[in-house]
Amino acid sequence: MYPFHWVPAAGQRHASLDERPDGALAYPSGTEVSTLCGAQLAADNSVLAWFWESCVPCADETRRIASERTGGGRGDQSARSARNGRS
Numbered sequence: 001m002y003p004f005h006w007v008p009a010a011g012q013r014h015a016s017l018d019e020r021p022d023g024a025l026a027y028p029s030g031t032e033v034s035t036l037c038g039a040q041l042a043a044d045n046s047v048l049a050w051f052w053e054s055c056v057p058c059a060d061e062t063r064r065i066a067s068e069r070t071g072g073g074r075g076d077q078s079a080r081s082a083r084n085g086r087s
């Protein structure tokens with residue numbers, strides 16, 4: 001599971017790292033969420049809203065988060081800490 005959620009608001013589908021209310025599959029309409037593009041918007045959970053276009057900065061940010069989650073573990077970090085001894 002990725003840590004972000006998509007949320008339609010203000011005419012576009014944004015993504016947010018905010019916690020959703022317990023058990024909710026989406027933010028209820030009117031929920032104030034801070035989006036990945038840096039806005040504070042009220043969610044619109046109507047059916048039509050899910051057909052809006054994705055917000056481009058939010059989409060970029062979700063791709064970055066997703067690749068951080070899956071692209072790691074190449075050993076760079078252990079190599080760096082090994083070199084961090086006394087010099």
Ligand SMILES: [Zn+2]
Pocket residue numbers: 013014015035036037038055056057058
């Ligand atoms: Zn956005």
